[in-house]
Amino acid sequence: VREHTGAVDLVADLRAIVGDAHVLTEPDTTAGFTTDWTGRFVGRADAVVRPADVGEVAAVVAACSRAGVPVVPQGGNTGLVGGATPHGGVVVSLVRLGAVGSIDDASGQVDVGAGVTLAEVHAAVAGTPWRFPLDFGARDRATVGGMVATNAGGVHAMAHGTMRRRVVGIEAALADGSVVRRMLGLTKDNTGYDLAGLLAGSEGTLGIVCSARLQLAPRPAFVVCALVRLSDLESALAAARAVAPLGSTEAVELIAPECLDDPDGSGSPVLLVECAGAVDPSDELAATLERCDGVVEVAVATDAARQRALWAIRDGVPEAILRTGVPVKVDVAVPPRRLGEFLPRVVEVVAEIAPDAKVWRFGHVADGNIHVNVTGIDAFASLADEVEEAVLRLAVSCGGTISAEHGVGRAKARWLALSRSPEELAVLAAIKAGLDPRWIMNPGVLGLR
Ligand SMILES: Cc1cc2nc3c(=O)[nH]c(=O)nc-3n(C[C@H](O)[C@H](O)[C@H](O)COP(=O)(O)OP(=O)(O)OC[C@H]3O[C@@H](n4cnc5c(N)ncnc54)[C@H](O)[C@@H]3O)c2cc1C
Numbered sequence: 001v002r003e004h005t006g007a008v009d010l011v012a013d014l015r016a017i018v019g020d021a022h023v024l025t026e027p028d029t030t031a032g033f034t035t036d037w038t039g040r041f042v043g044r045a046d047a048v049v050r051p052a053d054v055g056e057v058a059a060v061v062a063a064c065s066r067a068g069v070p071v072v073p074q075g076g077n078t079g080l081v082g083g084a085t086p087h088g089g090v091v092v093s094l095v096r097l098g099a100v101g102s103i104d105d106a107s108g109q110v111d112v113g114a115g116v117t118l119a120e121v122h123a124a125v126a127g128t129p130w131r132f133p134l135d136f137g138a139r140d141r142a143t144v145g146g147m148v149a150t151n152a153g154g155v156h157a158m159a160h161g162t163m164r165r166r167v168v169g170i171e172a173a174l175a176d177g178s179v180v181r182r183m184l185g186l187t188k189d190n191t192g193y194d195l196a197g198l199l200a201g202s203e204g205t206l207g208i209v210c211s212a213r214l215q216l217a218p219r220p221a222f223v224v225c226a227l228v229r230l231s232d233l234e235s236a237l238a239a240a241r242a243v244a245p246l247g248s249t250e251a252v253e254l255i256a257p258e259c260l261d262d263p264d265g266s267g268s269p270v271l272l273v274e275c276a277g278a279v280d281p282s283d284e285l286a287a288t289l290e291r292c293d294g295v296v297e298v299a300v301a302t303d304a305a306r307q308r309a310l311w312a313i314r315d316g317v318p319e320a321i322l323r324t325g326v327p328v329k330v331d332v333a334v335p336p337r338r339l340g341e342f343l344p345r346v347v348e349v350v351a352e353i354a355p356d357a358k359v360w361r362f363g364h365v366a367d368g369n370i371h372v373n374v375t376g377i378d379a380f381a382s383l384a385d386e387v388e389e390a391v392l393r394l395a396v397s398c399g400g401t402i403s404a405e406h407g408v409g410r411a412k413a414r415w416l417a418l419s420r421s422p423e424e425l426a427v428l429a430a431i432k433a434g435l436d437p438r439w440i441m442n443p444g445v446l447g448l449r
Helices: 010-018 027-034 054-067 118-125 144-150 195-199 233-243 282-290 304-322 336-353 382-397 413-418 422-435
Strands: 047-049 071-074 090-093 109-113 167-174 179-182 207-215 222-230 249-255 270-277 295-301 328-333 358-364 369-375
Touching (some): 010 054, 027 047, 054 090, 109 167, 222 282, 222 304, 233 249, 233 270, 233 282, 249 304, 304 358, 304 369, 328 382
Antiparallel strands (some): 109 207, 167 179
16 A cells, blocks of 8 residues: 555555454455455455445545555455456455345335345345345345446346346445435436446446445245256257246246256256246246156245255355366356357367366356356466457357356456447446546456556
8 A cells, every 4th residue: 555655654544434443454364355256366455444334435435546546345255257356455345334224115125235245135125025036146245235336137137137227226435535325216217317327337446336225026925946857958948938938937047967966867957947926827837848848857846945945956056166176257148049059159169279178057048148167277377268258259259248247347358349349438438537537446347447
């Protein structure tokens, strides 16, 4: 920090704002904030600061701005593109912003602090007529602030949209230490640029999300899950296309055979389908699956405990891959109609570059969103970058995007031009320059530095 600030002792300023206990500078205490969930992205922080409320966040950012020191916002540190991994500067950890307001029953909305985890949001609305419909495996650590900043998607995005659609109000500290707060949550509010929408997907480059007003959804009376084993990938994609348009379908997850610890499964893929509604969707789902070719086996769960057991199979896939080594994780989306081309081709494309690599494919198949994980290669070597680029180029050549839901971070910054035109990139840079003229907010992320 001294290197950045010259005579100004920023650490002393930060201690005065948040208290000594919440400014960490020793490597053994900052280590958990400087390495990502996969272990592939490792950085360095001059200090980690843990403010307690929006006032402290704003004061911390103002102090960093005066000193010209980079600010890296961080929530649960579960992001998978290196966006929360600092390369010097100050990590602002939002985990202490944990307040949850009471539900506004007239609108089905609730105000929550940026540090509230997804699981805590679910718990806060349990037992009410409402639910927060977004969900994914990192729920115990991923925070609302991180979810807004990455515009997180997850398993129910096909029915309930991504985080941008669920955020109807925002409070954020900007790069100069000012605070914008618009938490009205009105359905109709056409008074100019939508700040919540702008911050959704901004990955910490425009400001720090301190709280959000979330739009809940009515809790369905019936939920049914089906784990469907199919003879081959083609049949799985056809079944996914058959169930996706049912009005009750909320999730269609694909787990390719290589992700299943199943010696007797003879290499067959699995679909996990969830349907929900005010009337029982079981018959509709069963009738649709009966008409599908290649169905080998179906396990149905109508009670919460058995549904959790089925979801544990899907949620366990990333952890299982991580146990085999540091993975190269490539999150892409292609139009669902092109998945039949993308899924086999991605294995060939990786093998052409790295014949010893293992490719794992799983994801939110109804959105065309596939997580391609690659292990068996050195995730820190240039070969890993070559593999990643080849997968991204394949997705784009299939009419898709280089990032579906994880964001761009630092990992994909160099390839953003594959998905965005020069004119679009100029708009991104202009917005950045307008809100962060000293370019201190998460430099390098989204290619903005
Ligand atoms: C096992 C596993 C499964 C996952 N599944 C999914 C999935 O299905 N769908 C999905 O979308 N993602 C998924 N993710 C990725 C990750 O959980 C999401 O990107 C999540 O939104 C990150 O939240 P976080 O609090 O951990 O953010 P962090 O990792 O701390 O930060 C992510 C980015 O947001 C910025 N940021 C964090 N907090 C703030 C804030 N308050 N204000 C401004 N910027 C901020 C950071 O600077 C960084 O750029 C998964 C991750 C894991 C490990």
